[in-house]
Amino acid sequence: MEGSFAHALVALLMFFMFSTNTVSSTVTTSTLDSETNIEYIKTSCSATIYPRLCYHSLSIYASDIKTNPKVLASTALNITLKATKSTARMMIKMSKIHGLMPKEAAAAMADCIEVIGDSVDELQQSIEELGHVRNSNFWLTMNDIETWVSAALTDEDTCMDGFQGKAMNANVKTLIRRHIVRVVHYTSNALSLINRYASKNLASP
Template sequence: MLCITSQISPILATQRPTTITPTYTDFLKTSCKATLYPELCYNSLSTYTNVIQTSPEKLANAALSVTLTTTRTTTDMISRMSNGPGIRPSEAGALRDCLEELNDAIYELQESIMEMFHIKGSKKLGLKINNIQTWVSAALTDEDTCMDGSSGGEAMDGKLKSVVRGRIVNICHLTSNSLALINDYASSMLN
């Protein structure tokens, strides 16, 4: 395994940071070290350090929101490409197949974010965390399936394949990082 048109999460949208506190930055750096792609983790979340502060919950939510936004942006790009001039029927078919997988991933990421909003004070904390982990894992599988379908065989030419693959790898890595941060949050909540 190599591995978002709506607005960002309401938590992130209403609290754009203006200054960064070193403690918050240190928390983010330390937390990102637990991911497979720590540099991407830090770079994708560093503008939200004053929102995240030192909260594993806010960190996991921010990671999910960034992942969802990026997946939607990638889906929009691939959709435009599939209808673009010069696209061969085999390329358009591979891109449409990929879009189906990415739309499933968007749904699963949305569900995980909704579950995060209902986690505080829940009597079924373990079940809710399990649901979130399952949806994010399923999104990662869908993204990976998209990549496998779009990068294999002769369906796409080299340049198109390279562009699509680069965008899919990015969302796979963001999703993987989100799952790692959710797992850290889960362990802090369940212990």
């Protein structure tokens, strides 16, 4: 009886030791993977013009991005699209507030809303095309994507330039500029990561 109890106790202890080691190993592997993913994003963002914004906007998606340059570029584009749509909505609401700005500034706002709308369309096209990239059409598709994102960046710059020298409320002008500048920075970073993805493919055998 005592021998059976001793055997059962040893078996139980061995089970717990195995379970603990397995859990510990799983946690360690998960931690290492997470650190690797974060480091990958940090390294990739260091090549952008606005690395801090790049890292802070993308690091929260590290578990989805892992170390995949295509997913990294796609995530950056989606973040940029979301910010651009939000800015467009804000500007449309402001344009409808009667008496908020003089006639000349209101015209600049209307022009800006139009080109930001173009930017939204171009970013959407880029995201869709990135999802259809194949080895057989890689360079043609990537060239289209780079062209569209570059066009979106130009549209955003055009919007910002349109307010230069316009007489309008300083707070309104500052608010618009802050949102447009942020969208420009997001777009610039996304373009850098797209170019990085393309160059990685070029370097592959």
